[in-house]
Amino acid sequence: MKILAQRETLLPPLMQVTGVVERRQTLPILSNILINARQNAITLTATDLEIEMTTTVEAECSEEGAFTLPARKLMDICKALPSGSELILEISNERATLRSGKSRFSLGMLPAADYPAIEPTPAEQVFTVEERVLKRLIQKTSFAMAQQDVRYYLNGMLFEARPGMIRVVATDGHRLALSEKAVDLSPDMDIQVIVPRKAVLELGRLLEDEERPVKIELSSNHIRFRLDSTVFLSKLIDGRFPDYQRVIPAESKNELVIDRETLRQALARASILSNEKYRGIRFHLQPDVLQLQAHNPEKEEAEEELTVDYSGSNIDIGFNVGYLLDVLGVLETDQVVIGLNDANSSALITGEDEEGDRYVVMPMKL
Amino acid sequence: MSPVEKGTAHVLLPWHEAAWRGLQEAREKKRLPHALLLVGPAGLGKTHMAEGFAQSLLCDAPLAEGRPCGACKGCHLFKGGVHPDFIRVQPEQASKSQEITVGAIRELVAQDAFTSQFGGYKVVLITPADQMNRNAANSLLKTLEEPVPDTVILLTASRPHRLLPTIRSRCQRILFDPPAEEVALAWLEARVKHADARLLLHLAGGMPLAALALDDAALLEQREAAFRTFSGVLAGAREPVGAAAELARLDMGLLLHWIADWISDILRLQQAGAVGRLANPDHHQDLQRLAEQLDCIPMHRLLERVYMARGLERTTANPELMLDDLLVACREYAA
Numbered sequence: 001m002k003i004l005a006q007r008e009t010l011l012p013p014l015m016q017v018t019g020v021v022e023r024r025q026t027l028p029i030l031s032n033i034l035i036n037a038r039q040n041a042i043t044l045t046a047t048d049l050e051i052e053m054t055t056t057v058e059a060e061c062s063e064e065g066a067f068t069l070p071a072r073k074l075m076d077i078c079k080a081l082p083s084g085s086e087l088i089l090e091i092s093n094e095r096a097t098l099r100s101g102k103s104r105f106s107l108g109m110l111p112a113a114d115y116p117a118i119e120p121t122p123a124e125q126v127f128t129v130e131e132r133v134l135k136r137l138i139q140k141t142s143f144a145m146a147q148q149d150v151r152y153y154l155n156g157m158l159f160e161a162r163p164g165m166i167r168v169v170a171t172d173g174h175r176l177a178l179s180e181k182a183v184d185l186s187p188d189m190d191i192q193v194i195v196p197r198k199a200v201l202e203l204g205r206l207l208e209d210e211e212r213p214v215k216i217e218l219s220s221n222h223i224r225f226r227l228d229s230t231v232f233l234s235k236l237i238d239g240r241f242p243d244y245q246r247v248i249p250a251e252s253k254n255e256l257v258i259d260r261e262t263l264r265q266a267l268a269r270a271s272i273l274s275n276e277k278y279r280g281i282r283f284h285l286q287p288d289v290l291q292l293q294a295h296n297p298e299k300e301e302a303e304e305e306l307t308v309d310y311s312g313s314n315i316d317i318g319f320n321v322g323y324l325l326d327v328l329g330v331l332e333t334d335q336v337v338i339g340l341n342d343a344n345s346s347a348l349i350t351g352e353d354e355e356g357d358r359y360v361v362m363p364m365k366l
Numbered sequence: 367m368s369p370v371e372k373g374t375a376h377v378l379l380p381w382h383e384a385a386w387r388g389l390q391e392a393r394e395k396k397r398l399p400h401a402l403l404l405v406g407p408a409g410l411g412k413t414h415m416a417e418g419f420a421q422s423l424l425c426d427a428p429l430a431e432g433r434p435c436g437a438c439k440g441c442h443l444f445k446g447g448v449h450p451d452f453i454r455v456q457p458e459q460a461s462k463s464q465e466i467t468v469g470a471i472r473e474l475v476a477q478d479a480f481t482s483q484f485g486g487y488k489v490v491l492i493t494p495a496d497q498m499n500r501n502a503a504n505s506l507l508k509t510l511e512e513p514v515p516d517t518v519i520l521l522t523a524s525r526p527h528r529l530l531p532t533i534r535s536r537c538q539r540i541l542f543d544p545p546a547e548e549v550a551l552a553w554l555e556a557r558v559k560h561a562d563a564r565l566l567l568h569l570a571g572g573m574p575l576a577a578l579a580l581d582d583a584a585l586l587e588q589r590e591a592a593f594r595t596f597s598g599v600l601a602g603a604r605e606p607v608g609a610a611a612e613l614a615r616l617d618m619g620l621l622l623h624w625i626a627d628w629i630s631d632i633l634r635l636q637q638a639g640a641v642g643r644l645a646n647p648d649h650h651q652d653l654q655r656l657a658e659q660l661d662c663i664p665m666h667r668l669l670e671r672v673y674m675a676r677g678l679e680r681t682t683a684n685p686e687l688m689l690d691d692l693l694v695a696c697r698e699y700a701a
Contacts, residue, residue, distance in 0.1 A: 027448050049450045050480060116443055116450040118483055148472070150508055152479035196480060221481040235480040238514045 003037055003089040005059035007100070010087060011078050013055040016230070017046040020053045020202065021071045027116075032068035034115045037061040045117055046071055051199045052118050053206075055230040066112035069096055077105055118233055123217035123224065125191055127161060131214050131227065133181050135207035137168045140179040140357050142204055143326045145197050146172035153239030157200045159223070161191040161216075169244045170200075175323045176247050176360040177330075194241055195223055199234035206232060248360055249348045252339025254312025256285065257352065260336045264328040266304040270294040271321040273302040280366045281321040285340070286314050294321070317343045318366035324349075327359040378433065380553055381545035381574075382415045389419055389540075390432035399538040400513035401521065403495070406542025408524040409576025413493045415542075416520040420489040423518060424449055440484065450483040455492045464680050466492065468501035475509050478517060488517045495521035496528040503530045510536040544572040554578065561586055565648055569627075588616055589624060593649060596625060599693050600656055600700050606693035613693075614686040622676045625692075628653065629669045636662045664699035671695050 017033055025031045034045040038061060045054045078087070081100050088099045091109070098105040138157070146154035149172065158169040167180035195203075203225065207214070215226040225232040267281065274281055274294035284291035288311075292304040317340065328336065333351030340347050349359040378386055392398045404412040422428055426438035434441050443449040455474050457464040474490060482488045492498070498506065510519065510533065521537060523529055544550070547567065554563040554574055560583045569589075570576035580586065595612055598604030613621060627645040634644060635657035644650060675688050 029446075029448050049477075049483070113442060114446040114448055116448045116483070118450075119439075121485060148476065150475075152476065155476070155479065221483065221485050235483065237479050238481045239479065 001037060001065050001091040002062040003042060003059050003087075003091075004061075005042070005057065005087050005089070007078055007081055007083065007085040007087055010057055010059070011075075013044060013057050013229070014075050014078060016206070017044045017053045017055055018071045018075045019205075020046040020048055020051055022048045023072075029068060029110050029114050029116070031070060031072065032110055032115070033071040033074070034066065034068050034112055034117055036066045036112075038064055045115075047117060048198075049116065050196060050235055051202055052233040053202075053230065054233070057229075065091065067091055067096065068110045068112055068115050069107050073107065074098075118222065121219040121222065123219050125161075125189065125218040126215065127185050127189060128213045128215050129166060129183055131207055131210045131212045133166075133183065134214055134225075135204065135209060137166065137179045137181060138200060138204040138207070140330050141168050141170045141177035142200050143330065144170040144172060144175055144177035144359075145200065147197065149173070153194055153237055153241055156194040156196045156237045158241045158244070159191065159193050159195055161185055161189050163187045163189055169241070171242070171244065171247070174320065174362050175326075176244060177327070178244065178248070178358045178360075180356050191218060192241070193218065193223060194237035194239060195234055196237055199223075199232075203232060203234075206230070247346070248358060249339060249341060249346055252341060252348055254285075254310070254315060254340045256290065256312070256338045256340065257309040257335055258290065258306065258338070260328055260331055260334060260351075262306060263336065264325065266292055266306055267321055267324055267328070270302040270304050271325070273300045274321055278364070279321045280318050280364055281324075282366050283315070283317045283319065285310060285312075285317070287311055312340070315340055315343060317347070318364045319347070319361055320364055323361045327361065331357065331359075378418065379411050379414065379574075380549055382411065382542075385415065385540050385542070386419070387431065390422070393423070393432065398518060400517060401510050401519040401537040403526070403529075403534065403537035403539045404520065404522045404542065405526045405539055406524065407544065407571070407573055409570055409573025409579070410542045410544065411575045412522040412524070412542055413491075414575075416491050416493065416522055420444070420452055420491055420518075420520060423487040423489050424451060424484075440486075451486065451488045453477055453488070453490045455490070456494075457497050462680070462682075463499075464497055466495075466498040466502050468499065468505050471498065471502040471505045475505065478509060478514055482516060486516070488514070490517065490519045491522075492519070493522040494524060495533070496523040496525045498529075498533075500530070503533055507532055507536070545574065547572070550574040550577070557581070568643075568645055568647055571645065585620075592616060592621060592624060593628065593646075593652070596628060596693075596696075597649075597652055597656060599696050601659065602697070602700060606697045607690055610686065610689040610693045614689050618685045618688075619676075619679055621689075622672060622679065626669065626672045626676070629665055629672060632657045632660065633662060633665050633669070636660075636665070660700055668696060668699045 021031055030048060036043040040060060041056050042059045042061065043054055043056045045052060077098060085100045090097045094109060096107045096109045098107060145157055149155055154172055160167040163185055165180050165182050169178045217224040221235060223234055223236060270281055270292045271294060273296050275296050282293040284293065288308060290306045290308045295301040327349050331351045333354050335352035337350050337352055338347055343363060346360045346362050351357060404416055406412055421434040421441060421444045422432045424440045424444055425434040426440045427435050429435055444452060453474055455466060455470050457466050526534060550567055551563055554567060554577055557578055558566060558581045560581050566577040566580050569580055592613055595604060595609045599606050599609050631644045631646050631653050635654055671692055675692055678688060
């Protein structure tokens with residue numbers, strides 16, 4: 001078999017799928033990519049058994065067939081070739097030969113039949129979302145996902161699709177991020193699945209700020225995102241996500257409105273002298289005045305005083321400053337609203353006049 | 367233990383049939399436990415059985431008695447060692463301690479949280495589970511206690527007392543006993559090439575797979591040479607330090623096993639005369655001579671020393687020094 005492709009068309013998709021291939025691999029074949037040759041296109045597939053990415057590239061193929069090649073080596077070779085090169089891949093029995101100009105590379109091949117590609121299972125639910133909507137949902141919440149938590153159902157993001165809206169939730173047990181968006185979905189839509197952390201992060205990288213539709217297909221074991229020429233597929237986490245509705249405070253007795261950037265900068269400064277391990281920061285709240293206090297075991301102290309819009313009662317409450325900075329980093333409005341009840345209950349942070357994104361941060365005892 | 371026969375289909379060992387049928391019955395009734403602990407002495411093919419059962423669970427179209435078909439995609443991927451719904455955890459080859467580390471178990475726990483790729487069972491094989499270190503075992507508890515649906519965890523252990531009681535109590539146990547001698551011999555005779563099947567079976571203490579592993583001309587020659595050296599030391603004809611240097615070249619585990627067997631046989635001959643069953647029938651004459659020459663109390667002490675040395679195996683103890691010590695002790699006890 002002979003495959004003819006341009007370096008410029010092959011390299012970007014090749015780099016994209018190779019991103020899925022893990023550097024450290026227990027199964028040798030997983031460091032390879034699966035190449036399926038068809039009439040005038042080839043599809044590249046890479047998997048780490050958790051997620052799988054498939055993308056189609058234009059190429060001239062002399063016949064149809066499938067084989068696997070070492071992903072990283074192939075990518076490095078393509079990268080190192082001069083731009084504008086034409087690549088000729090020749091496949092015979094055991095070896096693959098890549099030629100370009102006067103360069104010649106002979107690569108080891110493994111049979112396609114041994115490649116654990118995910119079999120397409122019939123999708124049970126299908127819906128479409130605009131690419132930028134999906135990207136935004138992920139951007140707004142992915143930071144709150146747990147990492148290697150024993151509560152394995154927290155190591156991912158909850159995707160919920162109901163008639164009229166799509167909602168994602170991430171939590172690590174200390175803070176929670178929720179983002180929702182009104183979209184047109186069929187009235188019988190009722191989906192609740194947990195997408196693993198790695199897939200969420202990879203998807204966040206893959207998606208662009210475009211209006212193109214992304215087709216989402218769901219089966220009992222997998223979720224599949226169909227973009228233009230790329231298909232991204234992930235296993236799901238087999239567990240029950242906690243009841244997040246109970247975590248979000250239904251009402252806040254005291255509401256504080258403050259300029260987002262001012263608060264962010266003050267917190268960033270104060271955090272320098274907070275305890276490096278617990279990162280605690282104290283909020284001392286009086287009408288129209290917010291005092292921030294941080295100190296560390298070396299007895300160093302930071303104090304900030306901010307003018308705020310507040311008319312509630314006096315509250316003394318501690319937070320992990322890292323969690324607050326994460327939230328302020330993803331909010332976009334100029335003013336943020338922090339809803340508080342008392343020193344022992346969680347804070348609800350939202351952008352002003354922005355109901356779609358809600359963040360809950362648990363207080364800490366200082 | 368290496369797989370018995372690398373062929374197209376999984377071959378069920380004759381002494382596994384009852385256990386196999388029990389498992390398949392439980393599977394048909396949908397009452398398969400989520401964690402199975404395969405317990406029994408090394409050399410009975412527990413891992414082989416576990417692999418076969420895993421393949422059977424992952425096979426798309428199992429044959430009669432749930433035997434894997436060997437032809438479907440599931441079987442193909444399984445044989446290639448790339449089945450995405452099969453996770454195998456074992457000590458890393460390069461690891462000196464031969465322990466299963468906490469990192470490996472954590473990785474397993476993380477992987478186990480995902481849905482299965484083909485929508486069927488997910489199978490985890492931990493072999494040998496008794497080589498999990500304490501941290502590894504502890505991090506497995508949560509998964510063993512609250513299993514993810516459709517996951518079957520298979521553990522093998524030849525020294526189950528090394529497992530945490532909390533692990534043992536969370537698994538259903540399948541006991542493996544050495545097969546009857548006729549059964550083992552019938553199976554062995556068809557496979558042994560270099561020696562007498564019965565002798566090998568005796569040497570391996572009745573464990574057929576261990577016996578087959580001994581069916582190696584070079585290995586048997588080593589054993590012969592080691593016996594001459596060792597009996598030479600006991601008889602006072604060899605100087606112990608030189609002998610130790612010679613023996614240190616052999617596989618330590620196997621050598622200590624042999625030495626323990628030889629001393630046990632000497633003790634048997636001293637206590638019961640020639641009526642007992644010997645582990646080394648081929649050296650009957652020489653052992654008999656040593657039995658007459660030596661006293662039984664020092665032999666018991668010596669055996670204890672050998673067991674102690676076996677306890678130090680896989681530690682950082684210097685094998686050559688250990689042998690030196692052991693053989694000097696031989697010399698002292700025999701004098």
